[in-house]
Amino acid sequence: MSPTWLPEAAPEAVRPEPSEQLIERDLVMTQADFTHICELIHRHAGIVLVANKRNMVYSRLARRLRHHGMTHFSQYLALLKQEGLTGEWGAFTNALTTNLTAFFREAHHFPLLARHVTGRSGPVRVWSAAASTGEEPYSIAMILQEALGHRANEARVVATDIDTDALAQARAGVYPLEQVQKLDEVRIKRFFMRGKGDKAGLAKVRPELAAMVEFGPLNLLSPQWPVSGPFDAIFCRNVMIYFDKATQARILSRFAPLLKPDGLLFTGHSENFSYTSQAFRLRGQTVYELASRA
Template sequence: MGGLLIPPAGSGDPAGGTARASAPGLERDLIMTDADFNRVRQLIYQRAGIVLAEHKREMVYSRLARRLRLHRLTRFTDYLARLERQPEAREWEAFTNALTTNLTAFFREAHHFPLLASHVQSRGGPVRVWCAAASTGEEPYSIAMTLSETLGAHAREARVLATDIDTDALTRAREAVYPLEQVLKLPDERRKRFFLRGGGTRAGLARIRPELMSMVEFRPLNLLAPSWPIEGPFDAIFCRNVMIYFDKETQARILDRFVPLLKPDGLLFAGHSENFSYISQAFRLRGQTVYELADSASSRAASRR
């Protein structure tokens, strides 16, 4: 998309910042000053709790450039001013979606799914799992596949609540259509049992079977919202690879809000680069990036004495 438009030496930007290219030698058609970049960082933190590092400048430019061009704007200053003048505008949703990272895959961090299977295998009553960062659906559908394989006929009663702040990602998740090359990485048995292969104009694509789709409910949810319109308790909560975008204070608040939504013996699954041991006293590490409520851990330890 080119480099930032650089004003002549000695000239200032009306917004009070310096416009500079993030890659020398490239010219860009849009102006983003240092002040603009810092304002984007503040706004996405306030809106979604996402902490953008200094080196994310290039990403911010490339992702938000589409929004500026759509509105026929050439300066990030004008785009951000328009946003702030309209706190309830739908453009905020597009702004947040643009800055949300959706890196996911079926059965990503595969060691978690046998643990989930073992955890729900002999439970009484319908199993409920919350996937708190559903992205484009691969993770919640992987959870649903695990429940289906483990619970047999009782899987019809199981439910997966899948939430995400990115409404564009949720639209794709509800469609449940994925590139065939992505699905071919799964074992033959899973592919045949849970996917329909497209033909004709849908060649090269695969869709989740309706019976599996019916197990998953997708809803938009901002983890920073003052209230969550969901009800527990859940047998497990998957909150993987999203906390890394939050600072420790935000992480601690979210973890505390998970506590009443988990069953006493429920499990919290985290991402491979996330460590909650020193952030919240409410949870104790039970296995590799798997946590349980501290009260539950204490009760189990006492029962062994």
Template sequence: MIEQREGVEASQWSSGNQIERDLVLTDADFKRIRELIYQRAGIVLAEHKREMVYSRLAKRLRHHGLTRFSDYLQRLERQPDAREWEAFTNALTTNLTAFFREAHHFPLLAEHIRHKTGPVSIWCAAASTGEEPYSLAMTLLETLGPKASQSRIVATDIDTEALQKARSGVYPLEQVRKIDEVRVKRFFHKGTGKRIGLARIRPEVSELVAFSALNLLAPQWPIKGPFDAIFCRNIMIYFDKETQAKILKRFAPLLKSDGLLFAGHSENFSYISNEFKLRGQTVYTLAPHHRSSGN
């Protein structure tokens, strides 16, 4: 779901001076945007993200023929159930991901599931554009062989545009080439003709993954555990500690007693929640009181 998507859009400065704006974003507008995205998605926007906010949301204002952010925000707040809230949230979430990112996690997952006798279930809670859940599916196929077809990967994200790309399973070949050639040959179809330069995930991989939209702040999560593993990587850094603690508490009953929770390299849950215990290498297990209760 959320990770740095830095680029020229986040830098609207030239020779130390702010470039001329065609839209009006006041301090009060920026403050309100920060409040609304926190309320909707739990995302904490830092002060230095103002230029990014302008760049991302300016497209929505122009789409509606507006010139003032205050008018756009008033329109949103008058219609709490409007589809525009989805576009607002999509604009302010960021997606940087890759196949087999933080590669040390995948051998750990393989070892964890290798001797499982029943179907394996995994929840990828920040699926973004699909690279992570598809990497998990490839790991299941490599580890379990034909038995992998009985397993399931639930892949969720708040960003509906990212999920649309994930479901397509089509990626630039340059991105796919970062994977070793054996995996590329086994798990991808390379495009030809009009599709040259692209690669598509093979059906045996995509069939293991079910994508759906989910806001981790929603009062109800439309998913059922328990899972052998939960991957929640590189999203908690965008939440404050109170929100992180609430989410971790909700994760606990969805994880099997021997299940693993995978975090991102810059995330540390040890001082936030007593629900989990650090196993090592940003991998957590349920705390003893959960395991002993038969969770």
């Protein structure tokens, strides 16, 4: 029997969202329901939802109500209250989490990471704190392989996210071929296998690359994080834009002791923490270093 996966290829996968314009408004959501949902997701995940996100909330949670045979959002909220932080809470959080990512997104970060780790002594460790569907941590792993050569076997990428559905997709390492083909041909051949038969049109991360990445769930608002430093770099990009300033400052203060003295924090293009935290100072375009560094 011929293999399912062949060398070469690649993809990406973002959970498809139904068009809000096409959603049939057959479910009842009151303003009180929407306000309650905003309070719950902020308290549980730090996400701040404003008034113009009401349609988004409706469309993303509608499938959960239909799954339970409900017609009113008040019924769904009662279910969440009944179950506490178990059961349906995971699906609730996953539905309201935005997963917009791509391989080598914000490309200017990766040459800097390569320079930062080249020639370092000891195993290199990088944390992708908002791993989503895996494109970011796998991009980091590719850079580590290219920069470290045979020493990449010792390197590890810790990849975490609050969205368990996204993490499951990330662990699988399977993406639409059209997404992976945006990479250069050398990386496609080195790091991916092309799907065949029922996997045609898909690409899978090669086992040696996948072995460098450790996936696990993590809520940045949790009082304890299941990760330990020190890290050579932390990537937390395009997630804290959904948090208020107080939450951002609190998370940044917790990042600082997890970095090596010369470690780097990579953030998103829309994020500026120069006046949010005294623990970090801006080093370059959306890249920070510890303020205590001599």
